[in-house]
Amino acid sequence: MFVSYKWLEDYVDLQGIDPAVLAEKITRAGIEVEGIEYKGEGVKGVVIGHVLEREQHPNADKLNKCLVDIGAEEPVQIICGAPNVDKGQKVAVATVGAVLPGNFKIKKAKLRGEASHGMICSLQELGIESKLVAKEYAEGIFVFPNDAETGADAMAALQLDDAILELGLTPNRADAMNMLGVAYEVAAILGAEVKLPEASYEKAAEKAADAVSVKVEDTQANPHYAAKIIKNVKIGPSPLWMQTKLMNAGIRPHNNVVDITNFVLLEYGQPLHAFDYDRFGSKEVVVRKAAENETIVTLDEQERKLSSSHLVITNGKKAQAVAGVMGGAESEVREDTTAILLEAAYFDGQTVRKASRDLGLRSEASARYEKGIDPARVLLAAERACSLIQAYAGGEVLSGTVEENHLKIEANNIHVSVEKVNAVLGMTIAKEEIISIYKRLGFAVGEAEDVLVVTVPSRRGDIRIEEDLIEEAARLYGYDNIPSTLPETAGTTGGLTPYQAKRRKVRRFLEGAGLSQATTYSLTNDKKAAAFAIEKSFNTMLALPMSEERSILRHSLVPNLLEAVSYNLARQTDSVALYETGSVFLTKEENTKPVEKERVAGAVTGLWRKNLWQGEKKPVDFFVAKGIVEGLLHQLNVSDRVEFVQSERKNMHPGRTANILLNGSLAGFIGQVHPAMEKELDIKETYVFELDLHALLTEETEPVVYTPIPKYPSVTRDIALVADKTVTSGQLEAVIKEAGGALLKEVTVFDVYEGEHMEEGKKSVAFSLQYVNPEQTLTEEEVTKVHENVLKALEETYQAVLRG
Template structure:
């Protein structure tokens, strides 16, 4: 909404309040002023000039030599190329030394041998947008009406000395989509009175009812329709002050009648429409739903195909307007129009929005119907328009208004106690101050048993409940006046919870490992919602999804994370890793509320190390992904509770998948994607992991203990064991650690062999064992005893024998 400061002064006394200061006050009260535009900023030296003489330039066919009175001692000669310049016109003249938009300075010049002392200006040259310039002046200079005199300030005459405030209105503040609504708001903010327009006008002895009747077939879509008849209208330009106000508000002037309907639209917020009565084609207005495939030619001369969902204004047979959206071309007001049928109606916003969307037509009128109108202003707006048409178009207003009215307009009555207001706001505002605030807003206030009974005018449709009134008190009292308090006592020290500390450790570790954080949608489609889920669960579907692609809550982070991998690969990124920490949603029964758990997942592809100057390249593989997981568990202090078990999961490579167990419970997996899945998603070889972060970070951990660097040497023994192929090295490790006791301080696998020289169904696994006693040097007998115990345990548990 564009608000002219000078126009606003017609309704509220703004003395002592500059535009920027007013903008600040409006913003602080709850309506954001996005910008303040000073229309003539940077322009100077532009005056009204009177063209005394005009003749053809002697040396140029397209130039004119003009003698112009600019209010000085003698007229000046100006060379002008505008095709519409004529003797007797009053024009805007940039004098020598003037500055125009873009810091364009006017100097004395000589054009084709003739001196030029200034420039006769078009509106575009004075900073007015081309789309707002009246059509008759679109290709030439602007011509003033005859009520100006040479030497007057042209910017003032064109209201380019105005400031325009751009309001960023939220959908609930439709009351401020008009000048009177903004005036009520500003008057309340400043504590000043509001001056409403006088709509009184003379009427003829003839009755409008003798010329027109009104019939509404769909009373729900159109509860009120009022019509006025105005005769002997003379179509011409609107007065200059009205044209300039419309241009400052972003509307192009057309003619006096159309401009008046647009002016009242901006003033009252009530859309109006003027039909040429003689072209309307009958003495009745019938408001009905359109027939399917009914055709209407709208004002933009386009034929529109209607449906039975659209409301139209007809003459009983033919549609002449799409209600609330746009009028018809056939009955538009033209230069020869003499009698006006003026429409003022209240249309259902949903019906107007349906037609506007279906037809691809959005207008100032449809916007206001969609957001909601004040039903009490419909008929006053018609009277205001009739008054202005009689004043500026010579119209003769017939007595009476023809209407059909089924509108039940009532005001909201809301009860609120001062105690409730102060409790919500944390303030101590007196009852008298609250009553004063409501009175400033134009609300009526009564009292009943220490409770304020507030009657809200119909223009404030956003005020419906007690909390709305509390908000009004807060914003008019001043948000800056609400006392600030700390959310905790002075002795309370803020900090992260242990869980939050661990979450930060997870993110920092993974980023330190070279992965980039990704954030993906929690909503996905039905197919992806259960893919890669750690545990089976029921799906959680939205009741009203925006699309099928975002209709189900995810049970795993990986599907959307893999979409990110595919997106980046498609854009020539070949080596990278992503991780995400986020929630998954697991329902334990059909239709049950899901349990929200936090997971961490990662996906890696391409090269992990690339040192080209050394000729070294290392691609991502299973052990890179597993190494990141191990480092993460080490960072969280749960590595001693973690085991890896070979597994098979849908969508993952059957030979490169390991379930991760925490104290015997599955909490995640590390794996390579199945080649079929990689092909479906157009991925290269990709490795992934996903863990239940909630379980990991809430698991009990032992306190960290530091040990001294050993002063005594360790003893290393290597063994190669022959075991059945199905036995994993992890199973053997657990037996070795248990049998080795405290002397066994380190253990690692350094070789696995299967094939030639090995019995069928068997494999060789080689371990390096390190024994150490921190208190003394180990003897050969001590090491042999422990080592023999280890070998015996392996033999008894898995029939493992030393390889010969």
């Protein structure tokens, strides 16, 4: 549900609260605000302009030369390519110096020899999605109503200075799928009052009952159906404020009548449908179940085949709408429509859900019927729509409402005691505070023998039992106010077993190394089940698999990881590094239960390291993957018991594969996926490994011994060496480490220079050397002696000398 901050202000005094603060309050009260979109953020300098003159560009057939009043001292000339621009229009103009979405800055320009001082904008250029732009403006600029003020802020006029809160509603909070429902929620949070919209209008002398009749054959699926008749309407665009509210809510404007029904849907949460009365086909509305294989052409111009479980609105003979889902094209409101049959009804949610699913149609109306609407708002919404149609389409509303109503709305009275509320929540909330919370929510509260009698309005269909009321008290009082307590128990505290602790260490290391954890299916198909397996095994098939692709328990984690790699590469994720810890299922004999064995596997492809500022790119190779595995083995303190032996395995590259032996026994493998397999999976050069995690984690190891941090200060010496360009810094570093001996603690390269101040074929490499003696303070003589040995070794080995 998208909630406009400015629209919400029409119903609740928001007290000037920042949208982010309001979002935080709503989230803390139990409805998560998933995000805030600040419309028009960063856009400036867009005003409403008046096109005074328009003529054909002298040097371009598809360009127009316009003279536009932008509210400045003098009008400006703007070259515009929109096909619908014309004299007399009020348009959105990005003036010189304006900034449009995407940080697009407007400058003075010359187009085919003619000066252009600005840009006449379409809605898309102002940041509105194309799917939300009315069809008449989809291929050109937007035209404001004639009464728009020249020079005014166009973004404000389009309500693009608004903040849109996206609510992540759970299925039980259908009451918040409309602006009034959100208003009640926010008013309860802020302690404010809800201002309900007005729905007054003049009624014609003619009665609606003389123009239409209503008959409902299935009162269980449609317990309440109401019809209003509005004549002499004039179809045209809806007012700008309504169009902008609809677009901010994610709905495309169409015309005044359709927009009003959508506006009321968003406002009240009550779906409405407007039929063209003259095209409806009769003066009677019959609501019935469809005949088997009956057809209807819906508003999206698609012919739908119906079944006997679908509810339809008919003219007594032919279906004109699928109840609660979508109207029919035959009786839709068009430009020449002059009379409206307005439907407001309460349809059974399950009936609507089945029709929506069967027909593959999901609409704003069906979503609300499925989750449940307020039965008390059916007629209120119809009255609101009639008042708006009369105001903005000039309609004459016939007096009375034609309806068939079998819907009984009974007050839901729930008894709850203050003691029960506090006992369940583990807090002490005063009775007055609890009563205040319920009244802020719009619930009526009475008392009977120290028990609160709460009358829940029909809009809150999710509150049925006293526990629901207790939850309301908790969330409005504030979950943060619930005191933290420790459980009272005489048992021992929990903790990880040594095996679990090691498994966690494995995951942390791999994630620290740059791999992301994946969770794949334990089920696969016959082709992939045995691929890449460390041990041979018979297949274990499911008796009733969900599909052939998920019918056999896996023997290896690698095939499904490669599927994940392929999936990511197909979506422009060029570098992928994944790992998984999970079970494989091995069977030594046919028709026996499999044994679960825990494995860890990884798959890496693309670039392992990318330093753009150096232009350095390190693609994944065998040694990168081997380094990951070696680091993992070092973390588990078993690296001295493991060896890598070159080998050949099916589906693996014959020259880039090694078995991993633990104490001489096979514990896994590492290598590149065979090029043929890579081509089959449509992946790039990819390296994988899989290890017997259970064997590694149960291997007995000596405890890790840590050396203390030296108590004595270190001495740092920086040297800049001049050496041949062919000599690498790594070669120099190796000589330094060997010559530095036990006192040399750390060597770091911090600068490399090749330039005009160096002789041809030479370069300068600067190192920082740190010397330390853990037993005593180093003397200058000791450091100098070792340092001279380092410099001598460098000169003897690579003719590297100190830079002068």
